[in-house]
Amino acid sequence: MRIIFIGTPDFAVPCLEALVxxxxxxxxxxxxxDRPKGRGxxxxxxxxxxxxxxxxxxxxxxxxxxxxxxxxxxxxLAPEMIVVVAFGQLLSKEILTLPERGCVNVHASLxxxxxxxxxxxxxxxxxxxxxxxxxxYMDEGLxxxxxxxxxxxxxxxxxxxxxxxxxxSAVGARLLVAAVAQIAAGTARRVPQDDTGSTYAPxxxxxxxxxxxxxxxxxxxxxxxxxxxxxxAFT
Numbered sequence: 001m002r003i004i005f006i007g008t009p010d011f012a013v014p015c016l017e018a019l020v021x022x023x024x025x026x027x028x029x030x031x032x033x034d035r036p037k038g039r040g041x042x043x044x045x046x047x048x049x050x051x052x053x054x055x056x057x058x059x060x061x062x063x064x065x066x067x068x069x070x071x072x073x074x075x076x077l078a079p080e081m082i083v084v085v086a087f088g089q090l091l092s093k094e095i096l097t098l099p100e101r102g103c104v105n106v107h108a109s110l111x112x113x114x115x116x117x118x119x120x121x122x123x124x125x126x127x128x129x130x131x132x133x134x135x136x137y138m139d140e141g142l143x144x145x146x147x148x149x150x151x152x153x154x155x156x157x158x159x160x161x162x163x164x165x166x167x168x169s170a171v172g173a174r175l176l177v178a179a180v181a182q183i184a185a186g187t188a189r190r191v192p193q194d195d196t197g198s199t200y201a202p203x204x205x206x207x208x209x210x211x212x213x214x215x216x217x218x219x220x221x222x223x224x225x226x227x228x229x230x231x232x233a234f235t
Contacts, residue, residue, distance in 0.1 A: 001101070001184050004079040006030040006065075008046045011165060012085035014173035015106055016051055019083065022177045026057050027077040032088050033061045066092045074098060081183065083176065084138060096138055101183055103138040106172040108165075110134060110150055112198035115143035120168065122201040124161050125208075125226030127218065130154050131164065133172040135179040137190065146190035148179045160228040204231060211235040 002025045005016050020026060029052035037044035045053075052059045062070040065087075071094055081101040084091065086108075096103050109119035110132040116122075123131040134150040136143070153167050182188035204227070211220060211233050227233045 001025065001180060002027050002078065002080045003180075004028050004030060004074065004077055004082045004099070005048075005052075005085075006082060006087045006091075007048045007085035008032045008088050009086050010047045011108065011169045011172070012087075012106075013047050013051050014169045015083070015085045015176050016048060018173035018177045019180070020055055020057075022180070024180065026052075026055075027079050028058045028060055028074075030060045030062065030065065030074075030087070033063060065089045065095070071095060071098075081180065083180070085172070085176075091138065093140055096140065104148070104176070104179060104183070105136050105138045105143070105145065106176050107134045107136060107143055108168045108172065109201070110152065111136060111143060111147060112193040112195060114199055114201040116201040117203045119201040120164050121161050121204060121226050123226075124155060124159065124164060125223050127222045128155055131168070133168050133175055135172075135175050136193075144193060144195070146192055148182065148188050148190070149175045151175055158225075160225045162229045209233055 003019060004027050005019065007016065008031050016029065029048060031046045031048045034043045034045045036042065049059050074095060075098060079099045081099050082103040084103060085106045091103065107119065109123065111134040114122055130152050132150055132152040135148045137145040137148065139145040151171055153171055155164055179188060209227055209231055211223060213220065224233045
């Protein structure tokens with residue numbers, strides 16, 4: 001299938017690798033612009049760009065994916081499907097309705113729980129015993145589209161967000177390839193989400209990262225695990 005892949009961080013890398021390995025035609029890879037990183041503020045490419053260039057795939061790094069000029073460029077690429085994994089910008093309705101087979105997202109939670117930008121962190125911070133990955137069709141809402149596939153993943157007592165991240169990224173890549181195959185075969189399900197069970201996983205901030213010593217030892221431990229390795233808890 002002819003696919004445009006849209007993603008940025010390490011979490012998205014196994015998904016792109018899996019699509020390439022499955023023989024899909026990657027018409028283009030859209031990722032965030034290079035950003036200054038580290039103490040030296042060296043301009044650093046996002047992980048998805050590094051993989052895409054290593055595989056000889058065309059890379060696009062728009063400041064605004066909704067810009068009319070870039071939307072026109074996406075149309076020229078004529079994708080059958082768009083796959084989005086942790087990109088970092090919202091897609092416009094014009095982009096969502098562009099591919100014939102739809103836009104598919106890999107989300108690192110068991111939807112409708114933990115919709116939003118930081119589902120792994122919040123699952124660990126909240127002391128959840130399990131989380132998972134959901135493959136869904138995208139709509140204009142925030143992680144509200146119909147679900148195709150999902151899989152539960154246990155969170156062990158000592159797991160940090162980094163450990164859970166790596167578990168989910170591997171599961172997400174495998175589920176994504178399966179979902180794309182089902183869509184191509186016309187056998188994919190569309191399971192609506194139950195909005196009454198939805199929860200939200202917002203971006204982290206300094207207030208969250210400050211250790212609340214007045215809370216229980218279990219809650220403090222979960223916070224430290226949930227903010228490890230990034231951004232880290234402080235006191």
